[in-house]
Amino acid sequence: MPDHMTDFSRLCIHTNTTKPWTLEQAIEGYGRAGVPGITVWRQHIEPYGAKEAARMLKASGLKVVSLCRGGFFVATGAVDREKARTDNRRVIDEAAEIGAPVVVLVCGASPDVDLPMARQQILDGIHAVEPHAKAAGVKLAIEPLHPMYADTRSAINTLEQANNLVTTLDSPWVGVCVDVYHCWWDPFLRAEIQRAGKSIFAFHVCDWRVPTRDLLNDRGMMGEGCVNIREIRGWVEMVGFRGMIEVEIFSDQYWQWEQDRLVERIKRAWLAEV
Amino acid sequence: MPDHMTDFSRLCIHTNTTKPWTLEQAIEGYGRAGVPGITVWRQHIEPYGAKEAARMLKASGLKVVSLCRGGFFVATGAVDREKARTDNRRVIDEAAEIGAPVVVLVCGASPDVDLPMARQQILDGIHAVEPHAKAAGVKLAIEPLHPMYADTRSAINTLEQANNLVTTLDSPWVGVCVDVYHCWWDPFLRAEIQRAGKSIFAFHVCDWRVPTRDLLNDRGMMGEGCVNIREIRGWVEMVGFRGMIEVEIFSDQYWQWEQDRLVERIKRAWLAEV
Numbered sequence: 001m002p003d004h005m006t007d008f009s010r011l012c013i014h015t016n017t018t019k020p021w022t023l024e025q026a027i028e029g030y031g032r033a034g035v036p037g038i039t040v041w042r043q044h045i046e047p048y049g050a051k052e053a054a055r056m057l058k059a060s061g062l063k064v065v066s067l068c069r070g071g072f073f074v075a076t077g078a079v080d081r082e083k084a085r086t087d088n089r090r091v092i093d094e095a096a097e098i099g100a101p102v103v104v105l106v107c108g109a110s111p112d113v114d115l116p117m118a119r120q121q122i123l124d125g126i127h128a129v130e131p132h133a134k135a136a137g138v139k140l141a142i143e144p145l146h147p148m149y150a151d152t153r154s155a156i157n158t159l160e161q162a163n164n165l166v167t168t169l170d171s172p173w174v175g176v177c178v179d180v181y182h183c184w185w186d187p188f189l190r191a192e193i194q195r196a197g198k199s200i201f202a203f204h205v206c207d208w209r210v211p212t213r214d215l216l217n218d219r220g221m222m223g224e225g226c227v228n229i230r231e232i233r234g235w236v237e238m239v240g241f242r243g244m245i246e247v248e249i250f251s252d253q254y255w256q257w258e259q260d261r262l263v264e265r266i267k268r269a270w271l272a273e274v
Numbered sequence: 275m276p277d278h279m280t281d282f283s284r285l286c287i288h289t290n291t292t293k294p295w296t297l298e299q300a301i302e303g304y305g306r307a308g309v310p311g312i313t314v315w316r317q318h319i320e321p322y323g324a325k326e327a328a329r330m331l332k333a334s335g336l337k338v339v340s341l342c343r344g345g346f347f348v349a350t351g352a353v354d355r356e357k358a359r360t361d362n363r364r365v366i367d368e369a370a371e372i373g374a375p376v377v378v379l380v381c382g383a384s385p386d387v388d389l390p391m392a393r394q395q396i397l398d399g400i401h402a403v404e405p406h407a408k409a410a411g412v413k414l415a416i417e418p419l420h421p422m423y424a425d426t427r428s429a430i431n432t433l434e435q436a437n438n439l440v441t442t443l444d445s446p447w448v449g450v451c452v453d454v455y456h457c458w459w460d461p462f463l464r465a466e467i468q469r470a471g472k473s474i475f476a477f478h479v480c481d482w483r484v485p486t487r488d489l490l491n492d493r494g495m496m497g498e499g500c501v502n503i504r505e506i507r508g509w510v511e512m513v514g515f516r517g518m519i520e521v522e523i524f525s526d527q528y529w530q531w532e533q534d535r536l537v538e539r540i541k542r543a544w545l546a547e548v
Contacts, residue, residue, distance in 0.1 A: 115461070146421065147459040210426060212425070226425050
């Protein structure tokens with residue numbers, strides 16, 4: 001088990017964690033709180049455009065850790081699948097523009113596409129956009145999503161599946177994102193983290209509330225649930241991960257808070273629980 | 275893919291599917307509808323006692339398929355773990371009394387016990403009660419639960435884990451229960467069903483609603499969601515499963531219906547979707 005964090009040098013917050021804030025407010029708020037890292041969600045870029053967002057981020061001095069999110073490669077029709085690829089190339093361009101070294105991929109799923117077919121479409125989709133990522137110098141991080149999202153969000157539900165994709169695609173531009181919320185239950189998590197090794201491009205934390213009241217927007221603050229966050233951090237660090245650690249909490253509860261207070265709450269949990 | 279069902283000879287309903295009914299009402303209701311199989315939940319036995327419930331079930335001519343449920347072997351203290359074992363022996367006795375050949379095990383989990391420890395306690399617990407099951411002539415079916423229940427209900431979340439337990443325990447009295455709701459998302463489901471083979475003691479069906487509005491009580495009627503039910507039935511039958519197929523739907527929505535109407539709705543879905 002690694003030591004507790006003693007400073008905030010590796011702390012990154014997702015703009016969707018402080019969803020009520022605009023990008024401008026998030027940049028100011030994280031700056032006020034001494035949070036050095038930011039992962040930007042596309043809807044927070046949209047009102048400004050990538051160019052202006054890039055200028056704001058550069059001026060802020062914040063480190064841009066990732067852009068969320070690409071993916072959603074699964075669709076019944078070829079036209080929609082091609083649209084998804086086009087959109088992913090755009091996300092990659094936006095990442096390059098704002099200086100995000102990584103795009104996180106939520107791979108996609110549809111109740112109208114069976115899972116083996118969905119997984120094939122995901123493989124094909126990432127393969128199709130990988131050259132664009134390579135050309136742009138942007139990495140793609142496949143994020144396995146909790147199995148409760150296998151109906152509409154991702155047919156990639158374990159780190160083993162994500163690692164299999166990485167092995168198959170065999171590109172230094174394709175790796176994985178480990179999110180404790182999605183993976184904590186997995187009996188093979190530690191083994192698959194070891195297998196992922198240097199291809200761990202991102203590490204997300206929050207907690208699993210007991211009970212969880214909503215499938216989507218009831219993630220817990222670190223320490224509030226049952227996830228062995230610090231132990232899992234130890235596992236990713238054991239294989240060499242030294243990047244920023246990203247706090248990604250979707251929570252109807254915390255979105256109702258005054259967001260400066262939420263950021264302070266995150267900082268306390270960071271020191272005590274991450 | 276197997277053919278559609280053309281009759282109700284393999285249809286079994288869980289008393290918890292028609293939760294508003296007492297055991298007496300369920301027996302009458304299933305009888306009226308020509309449903310030949312019943313899986314009994316303990317809370318439906320309790321008001322009568324096992325002996326009286328056994329008499330009622332025998333008189334009804336219904337086939338008792340399983341008793342739900344034993345398990346919950348995980349606890350921080352040894353006294354509580356011993357209590358759980360004692361309780362499981364009682365469940366086994368009840369199953370023998372009512373003529374249920376199988377007890378379904380929801381293995382247990384606790385936010386206060388880490389998952390590797392919980393899994394060890396589960397293994398130890400089943401090992402401790404297996405001689406009692408053998409002596410009573412009652413089989414134990416380990417039911418892997420969906421990963422969203424890993425916090426408080428079961429640390430066994432994939433069929434692979436359940437199969438590993440079966441292999442370790444190496445008893446003809448210990449097998450698995452495959453429930454499509456818990457397992458449909460699993461990329462290794464087909465392979466693990468093949469591995470389970472003759473140790474598949476029970477097969478449960480319902481559907482995964484899109485969207486799912488509640489983590490516990492929003493299961494769908496067969497055909498209402500995205501689960502490939504008939505295909506999975508084909509997989510379990512390919513390895514020799516010929517038993518009753520159990521309809522287990524926890525649904526606040528359907529529990530509000532007039533329950534005779536629900537049973538008729540199940541029969542329609544049975545012919546069209548199972």
